[in-house]
Amino acid sequence: MIRYDVTDAVTTITLDRPDAMNSLTVEVKAALLEALRRAAADETIRAVLLTGSGRAFCAGQDLREHAENLEAGRGLAGTVREHYNPIVELITTMAKPVIAAVNGVAAGAGASLAFACDLRLASERAKFAMAFSGIGLAPDSGASWTLQRLVGPARATELLILGEPLDAARALELGVVSRVVPADELLKTAHELAVRLAQGPTQAYAATKRAIAYAATHSLTDSLEVEARLQDSLAATGDHLNATRAFLSKKAPVFTGK
Known part of the structure; x- marks a missing residue:
């Protein structure tokens, strides 16, 4: 579900539901928030690396769980305020650098998590999809705030309304990510960067x-x-x-x- 590993003063937090493209259930969101709080509070941790297992970084909200809530009349069941907002606020305000290693698909709230990080490295297989409008929703998890600061208001509006995916090359061109590397080198490259930051001021x-x-x-x-x-x-x-x-x-x- 969530893996928490520490090496060289760097915590690597891995979303670990590869069969479900690391989509976010209530349980996963609670575990992710707890892992981030643990990293933020640990003075021996000086940088944080966020990534996913398998072929996805994070596909966003688990739609099976979401559909069950809708059928039961629970709507979003408070998950935006109770889960996504605290996660994004913690990433953006944490007093240490947070790096996203985007290994594959980052969609919806999954893309938003990457946007909230201080730096983003992407595998050549990465793809960003702002999937909110495709299911009749507006952006959440800070995407309306973070994305326009990465690419500008006009481009952010286009990406959020049209929902057209960005491959790694286009994401690099627009400034969504700072570097694109071969898939088998992503974690090594991202960890080296995290260690460099952990050794810094x-x-x-x-x-x-x-x-x-x-x-x-x-x-x-x-x-x-x-x-x-x-x-x-x-x-x-x-x-x-x-x-x-x-x-x-x-x-x-x-x-x-x-």
Whole structure:
């Protein structure tokens, strides 16, 4: 259902329902949220890698479970507010970098999970499908917020309304992903990137996430003030002091996240 593995200060969280294309049931969503909370709270974890098993990253909501809820008159059964929203908020606000390794199909809420991550690497077999309109729904799981910040409002509107899939090459062209690699190299490449980030100035990464999120909805004047506050706090860290000393000594800095 969910695999949680730790190597080199990196947690790899794997959606593990390959026979169902890693679609999201209530049980899976609860387990994913718990895994993300565990990673966020663990000070020894400095980067998070999210991926899927088998041929899909995540096909989104499990439609069999959803259909049962509809037939029983339960509608969405509160899953957007109770499950998807907390998952996406945690990914986007976590004080450590989160990387999506998109190994295959990422559809609906599955695509939204990838969009919420800080960085996205894709297999050449990856495909993104904003499937909401195809079943008479609007986007959820933050897609209306994240996708337009990746590709712009006009392109996001097109993708969300038409629901036409993006292959890996087109996703790279539009800026949805930052890199496309051969399928058999994806996890290795993504883990190497995660380790690189885990060895970096993680407090600075967290502050960068905060600054970008704030600036997206505030004025330049307000954003400048937030940047100043964040810089003041980072200037007091051991990582900044040690990195400055290392630079002056022409040595490579060693970051501890403190």
